[in-house]
């Protein structure tokens with residue numbers, strides 16, 4: 215078992231990276247004493263895999279369980295799903311001390327966190343992330359969210375969980391494509407601050423893709439440490455530090471939002487975004503060619519795409535321009551200067567961005 219602490223004064227919490235049968239979760243819950251009743255929010259697929267085991271663990275601690283399914287899609291991060299779940303919670307909330315458990319990927323985590331942040335002005339919740347993306351990224355840091363028809367994550371709150379329990383065994387049932395998607399975020403951490411993590415993934419990519427427990431443990435712990443440190447120093451995205459987590463996401467998001475690219479999942483879209491940002495940095499004479507080659511090569515090793523399919527460049531560019539990356543009319547992006555270091559800049563010629571995006575849409 216490994217533990218990483220997120221230090222945020224009275225909002226501090228541990229991230230447990232375990233490879234067990236929920237024993238470490240049980241131990242922590244006894245100490246945390248969060249309530250008499252746990253409301254588990256999940257979806258039917260994850261419930262079938264891990265719901266019973268979790269309920270049994272809680273019941274042995276004399277914690278009563280209530281389990282609510284949401285649909286298995288981004289659509290669950292909606293106001294209507296939120297109202298539905300809040301209604302169910304309030305109907306059982308009589309003389310009990312309730313806390314919430316997010317059992318799932320980033321969708322379940324974001325929704326549960328937002329319910330916890332707002333029900334009765336805030337109740338305790340814990341994250342049990344079941345995707346690699348959620349273990350290395352979304353379960354840590356307290357960003358909770360709902361989507362609106364006009365855009366993703368437009369409603370939200372910063373609200374930290376009391377515990378993140380990342381059990382490596384839970385991600386072994388993930389489809390390979392989901393594992394690769396999560397690895398894209400781990401590669402991101404390598405490029406932005408941790409050359410050692412980057413080299414580790416380069417060397418061990420085969421074992422990682424084969425879900426070797428000790429390799430997964432290393433990647434999840436290294437990623438958790440980085441995300442925890444960044445969140446500790448910029449909890450509410452006010453100092454600018456948290457911005458570096460957006461590396462690859464500006465162009466990545468544009469590809470995700472532009473019509474016709476729904477074939478890409480998040481990790482795939484940001485891989486293309488990171489490749490494009492690295493190329494932009496190289497074209498501007500900031501990132502040496504040898505580093506660019508390593509960046510491109512790692513995505514190939516992990517079977518992550520470097521190019522999106524040919525399509526409507528105008529739609530991608532307009533999604534790019536609509537995103538929230540403008541400061542005084544200038545485009546703001548995170549660019550790498552070497553593996554392990556990035557910086558935020560507003561001095562990028564738009565023509566260069568256009569050229570590189572076009573090149574990355576040439577599949």
Ligand SMILES: NC(=O)c1ccc[n+]([C@@H]2O[C@H](COP(=O)([O-])OP(=O)(O)OC[C@H]3O[C@@H](n4cnc5c(N)ncnc54)[C@H](O)[C@@H]3O)[C@@H](O)[C@H]2O)c1
Pocket residue numbers: 257259260263286287288291318319320321322324344345347348351352353354355356357358359366367384385386387388389392395480
């Ligand atoms: N809050 C944050 O800081 C943050 C950061 C990054 C992403 N996000 C959000 O996270 C969401 C994406 O999260 P995601 O990639 O985990 O997607 P997801 O939650 O949709 O999960 C992906 C798929 O994997 C399935 N699944 C989950 N666990 C499984 C398991 N153990 N075995 C088999 N299948 C399993 C899910 O049912 C789903 O079909 C987006 O909504 C995004 O906005 C939030």
Ligand SMILES: [Zn+2]
Pocket residue numbers: 399463480484
């Ligand atoms: Zn991301």
